[in-house]
Amino acid sequence: MDLNTNRSLIAAALGRIPDGDRAALQTVYRLTSAKLFGVCLRILGERGEAEDVLQEVYVTVWRKAADFDASRASPMTWLIAIARNRAIDRLRSTRQSRNMDPIDAATEIADATAGADSAIESVQEHARLHGCLDGLASHERAALRGAFFDGNTYEDLAARMKVPLGTMKSWIRRAMIKLKACLEQ
């Protein structure tokens, strides 16, 4: 299925949910659950827990679909944010992050440019973000990765990279400033 068709199918189905259309939610589920489950599983690491959170995610989508504004956001962006936030909430309420392995920025290999999958956004958007991430210092990129993919907090990242908390905060903030400037070019 081509990307734009997929995107508009998801957006159209989201638009029918506020009327109480369960089949519309099921359509959204069919088109997006594998991606969102991957997101939850990556952060939580356990299938059972990730499924509990995925259930919360679609119940949230059911309740909040009226807030989705197709003219402002892409449906996958909106859904991924809900999935990440629910998974992170779960993580925070139960335990430490799953992945607390030490990160050594000096030996961190540069990101492999993974194939952007069509369920997300255009290949160009992914390539653009990647180009900007590549422009960051390796320690900054490593810290952002730990946060985005492992659900690490500032404290987790400081421990994993063996730097003081304040240093980690300034790394992340500086990285985000650079990232925004680069993406806006």
Next chain:
Amino acid sequence: MTDTFDHSLPEDELLAAEYALGVLAGADRAAVELRAAREPPFARLVAGWEQRLAPWAAEIDEVAPSPQLWDRIAAALPAHAQSAGLWHSLTFWRGFGIAAGALAAASLAALIYLGALTQQQPLVAIIEGGGHRHFVATLDAGRGTVAVMPAAFSPDATRVPELWLIPPDGKPRPVGLLRADQTVTLTLPTDLAALAKKDVVLAVSLEPPGGSTTGLPTGPVIATGKLTSL
């Protein structure tokens, strides 16, 4: 580490970035969530960051959940028509426009967050009066605390909002002072905690700074609501 990068971004923009990235925890995270719910411009900053970062998720492999999961979800959906009663009383909020919709959603998110923390169903009360006088209270029976978020409340220059618990005997018991600008978590004395049950009324009155000194409301009761299960 000697880069001379010196651009800056407003603090709100950085806070939105930290939230979207997911590095905040605990109260910091909850506070940003509530702000995003109450301040549409701030919510747009968060959405902007979610959009910037989302393409990264392309690197996460798709994994099929169990085939039975859809049935579990379908069984867990509240009917839109009844939606647990809470939403019914929240229809009032729609009068406040888009912000209120987001607010209602995020209040619920905050309640779910609190519920997850306590691992038990919290009791909640929508404390509402006329006009811009709304609070959302969440009772954590396990800890004996009640968190009260001002959903809509215009502060009064000379008086402060005070929370009261009114059990079936009808006699108001003072709980503590609230804030117009932030969520306040109050600890209930043991005897009061025992009275805080489903269907018990919470009320907010306007009192002189420091609160009522008589043990009973001295100013107008501006909003009331019953504790209900979510």
